[in-house]
Amino acid sequence: MVALAVDLGASGGRVVAGGFDGALLSVNEVRRFPNDPVRVHGRLHWDVLRLFHEVKQGIRAADRGGGDRVETVGIDTWGLDFGLLDRHGELLGNPYHYRDRQTDGVMEEVVRIVPRAEIYARTGIQFMQINSLYQLFALARAGSTALEAARTLLMMPDLFRSFLTGERCCEYTDATTTQFVALADGDWDRDLLARLGLPVDLLPPMVPPFGCPAPLAAGVAEEIGVGAVKVVAVAGHDTASAVLAVPATGPDFAYLSCGTWSLCGTEVDRPVVDERSLGWNFTNEGGLEGRYRLLRNIMGLWLVEECRRTWSRDGFAVPYEGLAAAAEELPPFVSFVDPDNPRFLHPGDMPGRIAAFCTETGQPAPEGPGQTLRCILESLALKYRLVLERTERLAGKQFPGLHVVGGGSRNALLMRMTAEAIGRPVWAGPSEATAVGNLLGQLIAGGRIGGVRQAREVVRVSMPVETFEPTGAAGWDEAFERFSEIARY
Numbered sequence: 001m002v003a004l005a006v007d008l009g010a011s012g013g014r015v016v017a018g019g020f021d022g023a024l025l026s027v028n029e030v031r032r033f034p035n036d037p038v039r040v041h042g043r044l045h046w047d048v049l050r051l052f053h054e055v056k057q058g059i060r061a062a063d064r065g066g067g068d069r070v071e072t073v074g075i076d077t078w079g080l081d082f083g084l085l086d087r088h089g090e091l092l093g094n095p096y097h098y099r100d101r102q103t104d105g106v107m108e109e110v111v112r113i114v115p116r117a118e119i120y121a122r123t124g125i126q127f128m129q130i131n132s133l134y135q136l137f138a139l140a141r142a143g144s145t146a147l148e149a150a151r152t153l154l155m156m157p158d159l160f161r162s163f164l165t166g167e168r169c170c171e172y173t174d175a176t177t178t179q180f181v182a183l184a185d186g187d188w189d190r191d192l193l194a195r196l197g198l199p200v201d202l203l204p205p206m207v208p209p210f211g212c213p214a215p216l217a218a219g220v221a222e223e224i225g226v227g228a229v230k231v232v233a234v235a236g237h238d239t240a241s242a243v244l245a246v247p248a249t250g251p252d253f254a255y256l257s258c259g260t261w262s263l264c265g266t267e268v269d270r271p272v273v274d275e276r277s278l279g280w281n282f283t284n285e286g287g288l289e290g291r292y293r294l295l296r297n298i299m300g301l302w303l304v305e306e307c308r309r310t311w312s313r314d315g316f317a318v319p320y321e322g323l324a325a326a327a328e329e330l331p332p333f334v335s336f337v338d339p340d341n342p343r344f345l346h347p348g349d350m351p352g353r354i355a356a357f358c359t360e361t362g363q364p365a366p367e368g369p370g371q372t373l374r375c376i377l378e379s380l381a382l383k384y385r386l387v388l389e390r391t392e393r394l395a396g397k398q399f400p401g402l403h404v405v406g407g408g409s410r411n412a413l414l415m416r417m418t419a420e421a422i423g424r425p426v427w428a429g430p431s432e433a434t435a436v437g438n439l440l441g442q443l444i445a446g447g448r449i450g451g452v453r454q455a456r457e458v459v460r461v462s463m464p465v466e467t468f469e470p471t472g473a474a475g476w477d478e479a480f481e482r483f484s485e486i487a488r489y
Contacts, residue, residue: 002017002018002019002062002068002069002070002071003017003018003019003020003070003071003072003073003074003439003442003443003446004016004017004018004030004058004059004062004070004072004073004074005017005018005073005074005076005234005434005435005436005438005439005442006055006058006073006074006075006076006160006438007076007077007238007241007434007435007438008035008051008075008076008077008078008156008157008160008238009035009077009078009238009259009260009434010035010078010259010260010261010302011035011259011260011305011407012032012033012034012035013032013033013034013035013051013054013055014029014030014031014032014033014058014435015029015030015031015032015054015055015058015059015061015062016028016029016030016432016435016438016439017029017030017062017070018435018436018439018442018443019068020439020443020448020449020458022448023458023461024458024461024462025436025439025440025443025458025459025462025463026462027432027435027436027439030058030061030062031054031057031058031061031062033051033054035047035051037097037099038094043096043100043102044096044097044099044100044101044347045093045094045095045096045097045100046081046083046094046095046096046097046156047094048083048091048094048095048159049094051160052160052163055075055160055164056220056223056224059073059224059226059229060224060225060226063224063225063226063227063229064225069226069227070226070229071228071229071230071446072213072229072230072231072232072442072445072446073164073229073230073231073232073442074231074232074233074234074438074439074441074442075157075160075161075164075231075234075236075438076157076234076235076236076237076238076240076241076434076437076438077156077157077160077174077236077237077238078098078156078237078238078239078261079132079155079174079177079178079237079238079239079285080098080130080131080132080135080177080178081095081096081097081098081132081135081155081156082095082132082135082136082153082154082155082156082159082178083095083153083154083156083159084146084147084149084150084152084153084154084202085150085151085152085153085154085162085168086149086150086151087149087151089152089162089166089168091159092146092149092150093146095156095159096135098130098135099130099345099346099347101346102135102138102139102142103129103130103134103135103138104129106129106134106137106138106141107127107128107129107131107134109137109141110133110134110137110196111127113195113196114192114195114196116278117278119133119179119192120273120278121183121273122182122183122184122189122192123176123179123180123181123182123183123189123192124183124271124272124273124283124284124292125176125177125178125179125181125283125284125285126281126282126283126296126297127179127281128297129342129345130345131177131178131179132155132177132178132179132180133178133179133180133196134179136153136180136193136198137196137198140197140198140199147199150199150202151201151202152168152202152204153202153203153204154168154170154204155170155171155174155175155177155178155236156174157171157174157236157237158170158171158174158204158233158236161214161231161233161236163220164216164217164220164231165214165215165216165217165220165231166214166217167212167214167231168204169204169205169206169207169212169233170203170204170205170206170207171206171207171208171209171212171233171234171235171236171237172186172206172207172208172209172286173209173235173236173237173240173285173286173287173288174235174236174237174240175188175206175286176237176285176286177237177285180192180193181206181286183271183273183284186206186286187206188200188203188206190203207233208233209233209234209235209236209240209288209441210232210233210234210235210441210442210444210445211232211233211445212232212233213230213231213232213233213445214230214231215228215229215230215231216229216230216231232441232442232445232446234437234438234441234442234445235288235437235438235441237285238434239257239263239285239293239295239434240285240286240287240288240293240437241433241434241435241436241437241438241440241441242257242405242406242433242434242437243255243257243267243287243288243293243405243433243437244288244437244440244441244452244455244456245405245430245433245434245436245437245440245455245456245459245463246403246405246433246456246459247403247427247429247430247456247459247460247463247465248403248456249456249460251267252266252267252397252399253266253267253399253403254266254388254391254392254399254401254402254403255402255403255404255405256384256388256402256403256404256405256408256418257405257406257433257434258300258301258404258405258406258407258408258409258411258414259300259301259406259407259408260300260301260302260305261297261298261299261300261302262297262298262299262300262301262339262380262383262384262408263293263295263296263297263298264295264296264298264384264387264388264391264402265282265293265294265295265296265387265391266293266294266295266391266395266397266399267287267291267292267293267294268284268291268292268294268395269290269291269292270292271284271292271294272284272294272394272395276390276393276394277294277394280296280390280394281296282294282295282296282390282391282394283295283296283297288452289451289452294391294394294395295391296387296390296391297340298339298340298380298383298384298387299339299340299344299345300339300380300408301380301407301408301411302344303337303339303344303350303354303376303380304320304373304376304377306347306348306350307350307351307354307369307372307373307376308320308323309347309350310348310349310350310351310352311351311369316369318369323369323370323373324373324411324412324413326369326370326373327370327371327373327374327377327413328374328413329370330370330371330374332374332378332475332479333378333475333478333479333482334363334364334366334371334374334375335358335363335364335365335366335371335375336358336363336375336378336379336382336479336482336483336486337354337357337358337375337376337379337486338357338379338383338486338487338488339376339379339380339383340383340487341357341488343356343357351366351369351372354366354372354375354376355372358375361486363486377411377413377414377417378417378421378479379483380414380417380418381414381417381418381420381421381422382421382479382480382483382487383483383487384402384418384421384422385418385421385422385480386480386483386484386487388402388422399424400424400425401424401425401426401427402418402422402424402425402426402427403427404418404426404427404428404429405428405429405430405431405433406431406433406434407431409428409429409430409431409433409466410428410431412468415428415466415468416468418468419468419469419470420470420471420472420473420476421476421479421480422470423470423472423476424470425467425468425469425470426467426468427465427466427467428465428466428467428468429463429464429465429466430459430463430464430465436459436463437455440455440458440459443455
């Protein structure tokens with residue numbers, strides 16, 4: 001059996017083929033392509049049709065790769081964003097990207113209508129201005145003609161699955177990121193939407209992860225030139241797929257999905273919704289096999305990516321390895337930023353914003369790329385410690401170390417800093433966790449793997465993991481105290 005994972009991440013998309021012999025999972029990247037948002041008249045959009053073209057090319061290339069034929073396909077993306085379809089099922093324009101400024105100030109307006117504490121009690125979801133709830137409210141407030149004409153709202157993985165199959169449904173793990181799925185019954189919170197004056201008839205049926213297999217639409221199959229391929233509703237939220245691929249040995253573990261965003265937390269049997277989790281802005285996203293992902297979203301390596309774009313634009317295009325080597329030689333703990341400060345959300349002059357934050361908080365502004373990179377990585381490592389310790393307090397558990405998955409697990413300097421900051425081992429890998437989790441979801445759906453526990457056993461024997469042990473380097477505890485003073489978000 002060949003399964004195909006379509007993973008649309010913030011820095012790019014890829015199509016990854018997976019083979020399973022009953023014990024080991026093998027993965028092979030078939031196609032990689034950019035996933036850059038497109039700005040038109042000041043608005044930021046998904047380039048959704050170009051991405052769909054790339055997805056089809058990836059399926060074609062995998063099916064003609066000379067091995068076994070592709071049997072199943074699964075699609076994951078980040079949460080929050082959605083597309084709108086009209087009564088004929090036609091897409092009503094390119095979906096907005098969550099970094100578009102349409103939601104600036106919207107969250108504050110919404111919580112004046114329905115109090116923050118009530119929204120949290122109903123949904124258990126972290127408050128971020130980029131949530132689907134505020135995107136939808138922004139469209140309604142602006143009198144969007146697309147919203148007026150819409151008959152169906154599909155989250156992005158569901159939209160691409162609909163393009164491939166014609167089916168219209170929303171997968172549960174991704175739907176919960178919207179902040180309008182009710183904890184009480186795991187279904188859409190139509191009452192919350194109605195109180196905010198938002199349409200409630202756009203929401204399609206919700207399906208559980210690993211379900212709703214549907215064949216490629218006849219026209220798509222003919223265009224690509226493939227046979228009987230089924231598209232599975234895997235855990236469509238990329239974090240849900242990544243956490244499935246954490247090589248933990250039991251149900252109690254801490255994870256960090258590290259990439260453009262960093263998501264740090266654990267799995268719990270019941271949502272944690274209380275004054276502390278609300279005050280610390282933790283989220284309870286829908287997980288697998290009835291569990292929840294108790295976690296905190298952290299801005300992540302986006303800060304590094306956007307700094308590098310700015311430096312490249314200014315004529316300073318240095319490979320990351322060179323920057324990291326220079327940063328490692330610089331004095332530690334000079335300045336910190338809170339990665340989750342709202343000023344860092346949108347594209348732009350990230351080095352300038354970091355320097356301004358440091359100046360405003362009475363710290364030396366970093367001078368040059370090396371100092372800026374060191375400031376970012378130390379700040380991330382310290383934020384991971386803060387969130388990990390709060391996760392333990394909320395879950396009532398102590399974790400011996402931290403599993404780090406995703407592309408950031410290849411960043412050796414960040415992994416070493418994280419081990420020192422938390423004072424515990426960091427187990428780094430797999431770096432391709434989202435695609436691996438997507439593939440595992442298809443194997444679960446097809447009955448080849450018995451469930452989450454066995455899936456993680458497969459990861460442990462199939463994927464390399466590197467351990468970073470803390471050395472007890474001096475200064476990290478004092479740095480954490482300083483960092484905690486400026487970490488307000």
